Structure formats: structure tokens, C-alpha cells
Amino acid sequence: MHMLQFSDPDTEVRNLIGGGWIPGGGPVAELRSPWTGQGIGRLFASSAADVATAVKAAQGPARAWGDLPLKERTAVMFRFRDELFARQDAIANSVSAESGKLLSESRAGLLKGIEVLEFALSLQNLDGGGKMLVSTGVTCEYRREPLGIVAGITPFNFPAMVPMWMIPLAITAGNAFLWKPSDKTPLTSLLLAEAARAAGLPDGVLSIVQGGREAVEAICDHPDIKAVAFVGSTPVARSVYVRATSNGKRALCLGGAKNHIILMPDADPEMAASGILASFTGCAGQRCMASSVVVGVGPVDDIVADLARRAGAMELGRDMGAIITAESVEKLRNAVGRAGSEGAQLLADGRGSIPVAADFGDGNWIGPSVLDHVQPGSQAACDELFGPILSVVRVENLSAALALENESPYGNAASVFTSSGAVAEEVARQAHAGMIGVNIGVPVPREPFSFGGFSDSRFGHGDITGMDGVAFWSRQKKVSQKWSLQKDQNWMN
Numbered sequence: 320m321h322m323l324q325f326s327d328p329d330t331e332v333r334n335l336i337g338g339g340w341i342p343g344g345g346p347v348a349e350l351r352s353p354w355t356g357q358g359i360g361r362l363f364a365s366s367a368a369d370v371a372t373a374v375k376a377a378q379g380p381a382r383a384w385g386d387l388p389l390k391e392r393t394a395v396m397f398r399f400r401d402e403l404f405a406r407q408d409a410i411a412n413s414v415s416a417e418s419g420k421l422l423s424e425s426r427a428g429l430l431k432g433i434e435v436l437e438f439a440l441s442l443q444n445l446d447g448g449g450k451m452l453v454s455t456g457v458t459c460e461y462r463r464e465p466l467g468i469v470a471g472i473t474p475f476n477f478p479a480m481v482p483m484w485m486i487p488l489a490i491t492a493g494n495a496f497l498w499k500p501s502d503k504t505p506l507t508s509l510l511l512a513e514a515a516r517a518a519g520l521p522d523g524v525l526s527i528v529q530g531g532r533e534a535v536e537a538i539c540d541h542p543d544i545k546a547v548a549f550v551g552s553t554p555v556a557r558s559v560y561v562r563a564t565s566n567g568k569r570a571l572c573l574g575g576a577k578n579h580i581i582l583m584p585d586a587d588p589e590m591a592a593s594g595i596l597a598s599f600t601g602c603a604g605q606r607c608m609a610s611s612v613v614v615g616v617g618p619v620d621d622i623v624a625d626l627a628r629r630a631g632a633m634e635l636g637r638d639m640g641a642i643i644t645a646e647s648v649e650k651l652r653n654a655v656g657r658a659g660s661e662g663a664q665l666l667a668d669g670r671g672s673i674p675v676a677a678d679f680g681d682g683n684w685i686g687p688s689v690l691d692h693v694q695p696g697s698q699a700a701c702d703e704l705f706g707p708i709l710s711v712v713r714v715e716n717l718s719a720a721l722a723l724e725n726e727s728p729y730g731n732a733a734s735v736f737t738s739s740g741a742v743a744e745e746v747a748r749q750a751h752a753g754m755i756g757v758n759i760g761v762p763v764p765r766e767p768f769s770f771g772g773f774s775d776s777r778f779g780h781g782d783i784t785g786m787d788g789v790a791f792w793s794r795q796k797k798v799s800q801k802w803s804l805q806k807d808q809n810w811m812n
């Protein structure tokens with residue numbers, strides 16, 4: 320009954336080096352679809368030597384691409400946008416088949432990625448530098464320069480969107496970009512690369528090295544890679560940040576999250592129930608912007624009960640997609656069980672849910688769970704579980720809710736559902752998170768507003784999209800010039 324097309328189990332996931340598809344020299348891993356468990360490809364992991372080969376092949380292209388005027392680079396990126404739109408069905412299918420997302424979610428992720436590309440396309444009009452007469456006959460100007468060869472390491476949960484936070488800005492800024500996709504969801508990288516090549520992006524300006532830890536460490540260590548962006552879990556984000564910066568690179572590493580929604584008793588019940596449901600079940604809870612804790616302030620029982628009823632009625636495979644691996648399903652099942660044994664009320668228990676289609680039977684499935692009266696400080700209240708589990712913690716007032724939110728070591732997103740402007744403003748001011756929502760469950764900023772959290776959700780300075788992203792992938796040169804015949808003395812002469 321499903322509409323997904325699965326790639327052949329013999330599909331080879333290779334590296335893109337200097338325009339050729341070359342298998343990595345590391346171990347080979349079977350890729351399985353979270354929907355059905357069937358084989359959908361074979362990943363050839365990369366060794367440090369493969370990373371070195373890719374960097375070497377990118378050196379000439381990096382220089383030539385960086386020397387082109389911004390407008391010429393942008394012309395290629397305009398065609399890249401066309402090619403992505405022309406392939407959007409195939410890309411969305413690939414994202415869904417390998418990550419377990421619903422097709423609608425995969426399509427939305429791609430469109431959000433294209434929005435970053437559109438921001439990059441506008442740089443030729445927005446980012447003209449600046450020049451000023453700073454003294455008689457003397458001008459000062461800004462020039463933005465590329466860094467050379469830069470790298471991006473991306474997570475499984477957004478195989479198209481997260482790379483598209485990086486690729487358009489890094490490449491439009493004039494760099495050669497080396498991409499290390501998730502080893503769990505590498506197939507979509509083949510389609511994005513084909514779109515870039517069809518757009519006329521020169522060979523070597525976008526390279527791909529497949530694989531896992533060995534490739535990542537080689538990227539952090541390679542002296543000719545000047546900047547590393549990473550998106551993934553907090554422990555790996557932290558270690559990549561430390562390793563890359565200790566090797567003298569700039570690094571921006573986005574990590575995991577535990578996002579809170581403060582639910583006030585004056586919230587619009589429909590808006591709150593549908594917004595919270597979408598936040599914790601969208602992408603089956605596998606997104607860094609998912610809210611996994613509701614901090615219920617005072618009498619919010621009706622809304623929580625409605626949420627649990629709606630969650631229990633969701634159909635797996637139709638309303639919610641699959642979980643990335645069988646091991647992750649097991650961890651989620653254990654987390655629900657542990658919360659129950661620690662006293663939480665299981666208003667909805669996803670462990671018994673079965674998918675709507677019989678041929679999803681060998682996939683990785685768990686339904687949404689709503690746990691009420693979860694203890695602050697417990698695993699369900701504090702840890703990133705990365706699945707469709709909502710923990711409801713009860714508090715008496717707004718200050719207690721904010722104190723609980725502030726205690727989290729993460730700081731990606733926080734939201735409030737309320738009909739009071741004053742409460743909304745208090746949460747926007749006091750919550751410790753980089754992205755705040757008011758009556759919005761997934762407060763992802765739209766471009767040109769940039770994406771990024773605080774604390775353990777982001778190591779490094781600045782956000783990954785918007786003008787911060789442009790700054791990350793470039794450096795500014797200040798050029799002062801005197802072209803004047805007059806000989807007056809002043810402090811600049």
C-alpha cells in the first residue's frame with residue numbers, strides 16, 4: 320500500500336572524488352530501510368587515505384572556483400536549485416526510504432534546505448562588501464574571501480536538509496566542500512551530488528567521503544581542511560569540536576537537544592494539543608527541534624488527556640514514520656518501561672502499536688507514548704531519547720517551569736503555549752535556548768533568520784545558516800588604499 324520505492328540492495332554507496340565515484344577502502348556495511356528492514360544498498364566506508372585523496376583532488380578546483388566572481392558562482396547555484404526541484408520526488412523518496420520519515424516530512428525538509436540555497440543566491444545582491452573614503456584620498460573596503468577546502472559532517476535524521484544548511488553557503492562563498500554524510504543514511508547524498516553536477520558545478524568543488532568515525536577523525540586532522548561543520552549528537556559534536564579546533568581549524572558543531580514546551584492553563588486547547596502532538600511525533604520524534612518535555616503549569620489536565628488520546632489514535636506508517644534502527648526501538652521501549660516503573664503514568668503507550676501495512680512488519684516501529692507526572696531529574700525528563708516519547712512534568716507556576724527549563728544542559732529550542740502576551744515575553748526572555756516558540760511547537764526559524772542553539776546543543780560561535788553561516792565559511796579581508804596625488808599629511812599617510 321505504500322508509495323515508497325526502495326533502491327536495490329546492491330546499490331553501491333561510493334565516494335565522489337574529483338568527479339568520479341570511487342569506493343572507499345574501509346569496511347562495507349549493508350544499509351537497511353527502517354520501513355521494512357529490506358536491504359537498500361552497500362556502504363563503502365572511507366579510510367584516512369580516502370579523505371586525503373579527496374582533499375588532494377579538491378585543491379585545484381578549490382582555487383579555480385574561489386577565483387570566480389560571486390555572480391558566476393551564483394549562476395551555477397541557481398541551476399542547482401532548478402535541478403533539485405526537478406528531482407524533488409526522487410530525493411524525497413530517497414530520504415524517506417533510508418531514514419524512515421513520511422514522504423511529506425522528507426519533502427518539507429528538502430524545501431527548507433532549498434530555502435537556505437535561496438538565501439545563498441541572494442548574497443550577490445546583499446553582500447557587496449563595503450567601501451568608504453576614510454581619509455583624504457584613502458579608501459577602506461571589505462572583501463569576503465573563501466577559506467579553501469572545508470568540510471561538513473551530517474546526521475542520519477535529515478539526509479537532505481542538514482547538508483543543505485551547509486553546501487549552498489559554503490560553495491556559494493567560494494569554497495570546495497567535502498561532505499561526510501551519515502553512515503546510516505548516505506543514499507540521498509548520491510542524488511544531491513548528481514543535481515549539483517547536472518547544474519554544472521565543476522568536479523572537485525563538491526566531494527563526498529562516505530563512512531563513519533575514521534573518516535570524521537581524518538577530516539578533523541587533515542591540515543588542508545580549513546573549517547569543519549558538524550551536526551549530530553552532543554558527545555560526537557563535542558569531540559569533533561575539540562579535535563578540529565585543536566588542529567587549528569574553525570569549527571561549528573551542533574549537538575543534541577531536550578526541548579521543553581511550557582504549557583499554560585490559558586493556552587488555546589486546540590492549538591496546544593495539535594502543536595505539541597506535531598512536535599513530539601513529527602519525524603517520529605527524531606529531530607533536534609522535537610519537544611520531548613511538556614512542563615504543565617497548573618490545571619492543564621484536559622489538554623494533556625486530549626494529547627494522549629490523539630497520540631494513541633495515530634497510525635504507524637501513515638501518520639508517523641519509522642525509527643532509524645532496531646537498537647533505537649529497543650532503547651525507546653526500555654525508556655518507556657523505566658519511566659513507568661519510576662512512577663510516571665503511561666497515558667499512551669506506543670510499545671503495543673503495530674504499523675498499518677503488513678509489509679512494514681520487519682521495520683523499526685514504535686508508536687507515540689505520553690508519560691504524565693514524570694519526575695524532574697529522571698531519564699525521561701532529562702535525556703535526549705530521540706523518539707516519539709513525550710514526558711509531562713507538572714509544576715505550580717511559571718517561575719518553576721522556567722527554572723526546570725533552565726536546568727537542562729541543552730539549549731536548542733523552547734516553546735510556550737499561552738494566550739498571554741506577558742507570559743510569552745517572559746518565556747522569550749528567560750528560557751535558555753537559541754530558538755523560542757510562542758504557540759509554535761517546532762520553532763525552526765525561517766531564512767534569513769539563522770538556525771542554532773545554545774550550550775550543549777552547539778559548540779562554537781554563531782549559527783549555521785543566515786549571515787552567520789556565510790561568516791563561518793569565509794573570511795573578511797580589509798583593504799586600505801591610497802590613490803591620490805595630493806601630499807597632505809594626516810595620520811594615515
Ligand code: NAD
Nearest residue numbers: 473474475500501502531532535551552555573574575607
Ligand atoms: P551521530 O552523532 O551519531 O552522527 C552524526 C555524524 O557523526 C554522522 O555522520 C556519523 O557518521 C558520525 N559519527 C558517529 N559516531 C561518531 C564518532 N564516534 N566519531 C566521529 N564521528 C561519528 O548523530 P545521529 O544519530 O546521526 O543524529 C542524531 C543526533 O543529531 C541527535 O542527537 C540530534 O539531536 C542531533 N541533531 C542535531 C541537530 C541540530 O541542529 N542541533 C540537527 C539534527 C540532528
